Amino acid sequence: MAKTIFWLCLLLPFYAYLGYPLTLAVVSRFVRKPQVLAGAPLSVSVIIAAHNEGIHIEHKIRTLLAQDYPAAGLEIILASDGSTDSTVATARSIDDPRVTVLDLPRVGKAGALNAAAEQARFEILVFTDADNQWATDTLGKLLVPLADPNVGCCGGHMIIPDPGRALSLGDSLYRHYEAWLRTAENRAGCMVSVDGALLALRQELFETVPADVNDDFFLSTCAPAAGKRICYVEEAKVLDQGVDEVGKQYRRRLRVTVGGLQSLAHRRQLMNPLRHGFYAIALISHKLIRRLAPVLLVPLLLSSLFLWNAGAFYSLCLLGQVLGYAIGVAGLLDVTGRLPKIFRLGGFLLVTLAGMSMGVWQFLRGQRYSLWNPQQNR
Structure with missing residues (x-):
């Protein structure tokens, strides 16, 4: 029994983090990459849901207004989710008819996005956050795949330019891993979802976002739910910041x-391979198995203890796990950042795995999060 538990708990995480990407690499060799032709300029409604973003909002709106994409129509809709700072006043001080400000009560991010989408007039909805940074050509590069009518949604590439001295190093490396995985999914034609920091969706595909979901995933999957593809646009870059604090990193991973x-659960129909083919397999692998995998690490460690004398392989596996956890703990205790980077990476992984494990437990207990506070994640 211990060996059965050991191998199940070892192989599932291995598949989630390495086996699945390697499978994508093989599959992508047999998929013909669709040719993207230049299309006519699209009309765009850029939507920003913001809560107390007074220090970021003016720069973000002016950056959006300065995009070099020759849109057939452009509007920027700021949906303030019960902001108590200068967010609304600052946005309204920008004298441009393309900017609309919705001063909403505290309704949560999903409610703010839904309210803004109801006001949107143009054919492409572009969702972004107040605190990340765009280049002047970001919008134009993001929208290129939408010249193909079979593409319903596309997203950009998030970069953390300054990894910092603590857990944000792991955050940055995780973003690189995600970018690699999304590139492989994109080549294989089974892109699962994109990041909400830079997400474009055809307006006719928009569905009301439930209050208790990850809005970027839900919005992304409006496309495959309607039989359209999602595309990853690596050239469309957006700059973000990492999170060094243990508590913030843990809460972020738990809520996500x-x-x-x-x-x-809302999109469970997409996990049916008979209806959605390889996309369903990619969704199960990328989003379901990977989120459940951290829970298996505890029984993996316990089964390894029982199998300590069952052979050299099992002994090495136990020593490897103990060493990995020790590196992670040392990385968390190293508040000055003097230890080598591997310790900071270990600390990040330890906090991430703990947050994901507790997240699974809270989900099973019925815990849900409908309100948000972006400042808690910075």
Whole structure:
């Protein structure tokens, strides 16, 4: 029994983090890449949901207004989710008819996005956050795949330019891993979802976002739910910041896991391979198995203890796990950042796995998160 538990708990995480990407690499060799032709300029409604973003909002709106994409029509809709700072006043001080400001009560991010989408007049909805940074050509590069009518949604590439001295190093490396995985999915034609920091969706595909889901995943999957593809645009870059604090990193991963599992529950029909083919397999692998994998690490460690004398392989596996956890703990205790980078990466992984495991537990207990506070994640 211990060996059965050991191998199940070892192989599932291995598949989630390495086996699945390697499978994508093989599959992509047999998929013909669709040719993207230049299309006519699209009309665009850029939507920003913001809560107390007074220090970021003016720069963000002016950056959006300065995009070099020759849009057939452009509007920027700021949906303030009960902001108590200068967010609304600052946005309204920008004298441009293309800017609309919605001063909403505290309704949560999903409510703010839904309210803004109801006001949107143009054919493409572009969702972004107030605090990340665009280049002047970001919008134009993001919209290129939408010249193909079979593409319903596309997203950009998030970069953390300054990894920092603590857990944000792991955050940055995780973004690189995600970019690699999304590139492989994109080549294989089974892109699962994109990041909400830079997300474009055809307006006719928009569905009302439930309050308890990860909005970026739900909005992304409006496309495959309607039989359209999602595309990843690596050239469309957006700059973000990492999170060094243990508590913030833990809470972020916990909330993302709870919201992610709730999102999968809402989109469970997409996990049917008979209807959605390889996309369903990619969705199960990328979003379901990977979120459940951290829970298996505890029984993996316990089964390894029982199998300590069962052979050299099992002994090495136990020593490897103990060493990995020790590196992670040392990385968390190293508040000055003097230890080598591997310790900071270990600390990030430890906090991430703990947050994901607790997220699974909270989801099973019925815990849901509907309100948000972006400042808690910075």
